[in-house]
Amino acid sequence: ARSYSITLLPGDGIGPEVVAVAKDVLSAAGSKEGVELRFREMLMGGAALDAAGVPLPDETLAAARASDAILLGAIGGYKWDNNEKHLKPETGLLNIRAGLGVFANLRPASVLPQLVDASTLKKEVAEGVDIMVVRELTGGIYFGKPRGFGTNDNGEETGFNTEIYSASEIDRIARVAFEVARKRGGKLCSVDKANVLEASMLWRKRVTAIASEFPDVELSHMYVDNAAMQLVRNPKQFDTIVTNNIFGDILSDEASMITGSIGMLPSASVGESGPGLFEPIHGSAPDIAGQDKANPLATILSAAMLLKYGLGVESAAKRIEAAVTETLDNGFRTGDIYSPGTTLVGCKRMGEEVLKAL
Amino acid sequence: ARSYSITLLPGDGIGPEVVAVAKDVLSAAGSKEGVELRFREMLMGGAALDAAGVPLPDETLAAARASDAILLGAIGGYKWDNNEKHLKPETGLLNIRAGLGVFANLRPASVLPQLVDASTLKKEVAEGVDIMVVRELTGGIYFGKPRGFGTNDNGEETGFNTEIYSASEIDRIARVAFEVARKRGGKLCSVDKANVLEASMLWRKRVTAIASEFPDVELSHMYVDNAAMQLVRNPKQFDTIVTNNIFGDILSDEASMITGSIGMLPSASVGESGPGLFEPIHGSAPDIAGQDKANPLATILSAAMLLKYGLGVESAAKRIEAAVTETLDNGFRTGDIYSPGTTLVGCKRMGEEVLKAL
Ligand SMILES: CC(C)[C@H](C(=O)O)[C@@H](O)C(=O)O
């Protein structure tokens, strides 16, 4: 039997609750396909700060690197919001992304037929939306140097960051995006600000060059301000979007809100080789933590992405997706996606229903 | 009688059509208040590139500086899209903003009761939305140095830009935003990415410091990715937003699309002293240029902002706003805001109707 090791990073807030539920689903889906999964839980984020004084302990990164895939809950909370930069939970997240070299962040934003009413967009605009945002995750302004604080010629304090991309950083994310687009609708929209930024001009040049390797994919370019508008005006025009780290941060969140069901959305972060990192796109929701109210479906669907993109066990991923669909069809809803006529359940119960459906 | 000189920059695409119409409305509204307006038309954008080889001729900047206010149509078009950076119409726009020192860009995004159906958002989410985005316009990554192309240690091409803000750049835009918020709903939301970027950490620190000068305004902070979501989820939560140049570019376009009537939205760019720059937020729409189809209302409302913020003749501004409301109430609509049961008109006719209503 195939056997894989999974690092679990429950993190903060609702993280532990949703990871616990997703772990059981992951385990069950694996065994149905004859895949054995071994789990090891490690500290990250605020939990690691409290226990070990750093947001990403060396042991955590080492264990993650040595495993076959990583499932992360969520990190952060009011408690650590005013920490210095190197002691922020977010810094742990950025460091594990960089440490694992997971440069390609895949963020699907699909409107499920059962949940179309949850969108704030009109039904005819929202229904059928199925977008995949491919975000560059280990470069750009998030990591560019120089960065920091300084003093300008007038003796005033300054804060600065560097948006920088090299040709190979763009080429590799472009290739991932073209591959993804090829397996989806065959359309790729590259988003940049090439009318103003040199980093974006190089981005556009390289993406255009890589396009010649994918003659079957239709490439278009769009400025980021226009993309932010078009996602609201007519999200169905998009199939796959590829963009840099900061624009991807903004646009993938906008796209996810357009679906109206942020508690449903998973993400996958993968590199050239080595283990991938899988996590729901929602945050740690400290206000509802520990109350069994969280929606575990985003983490369960992240577990499905882990099976598909992380371990290559697509059959097990399909089982989970089908089980989630069935659970929704059976009318079960957590508070965030509840509507009259459906059955309100908590985090654990939702997990049990998915397990039943498996 | 008071007399002012206005520089007209028709620009490209539909620019000349909408500026011609707005000029007549501006003139008429001024004279009703005993204000004489003298106009001088200058070249900018693609029009300037074609006629003079540069996107912002020295005479244009000099004339603009010497005048009391500037009304701009729109710039850009496919024809110049592949020009080198210094020969792009957009570079002319960036240079006039910098040349005039108009660091504060005010972008209202309001859903007019007559046009609530034009929004792709559900009626109950869209109606009553009234947001003012205050965008920093002459700093940040748009102008930061170093910028350009280079070679990294592996001999690969790189493209880079610098996001940088000084304390005084932040302080002055914060003060404008607090003043604006004070005259509106008294709530200011500052948007940044202070969990990752040093430039944003300084931004948050300075905005928080300036807040003590405005005890009557309620300040909150939001990360840019969350703001992009919240604008879709519940735009009514926002009153006034203040943010940096690039985040403002993205979020103000997103906010404007939420209103569903981009052809209606004006903007004002003002500095510490000197003339302000007033322009519709829509682009040059080359596909409908010269067909008398453009909606001139955004430029007409920009003329109202010119009277209010540029010349301090608020009474004349109010006349224009009232005339636009009346024209909409009378059922006149250009194609972009047309709905069954209203009267479809062209650009010129729309201008005539506003003049009648004045
Ligand atoms: C928490 C934060 C550092 C992170 C990011 O900006 O990448 C988050 O917003 C995300 O998108 O995963």
Ligand SMILES: CC(C)[C@H](C(=O)O)[C@@H](O)C(=O)O
């Ligand atoms: C045309 C472009 C340079 C400009 C900008 O990015 O500022 C435009 O998008 C705007 O918002 O006025």
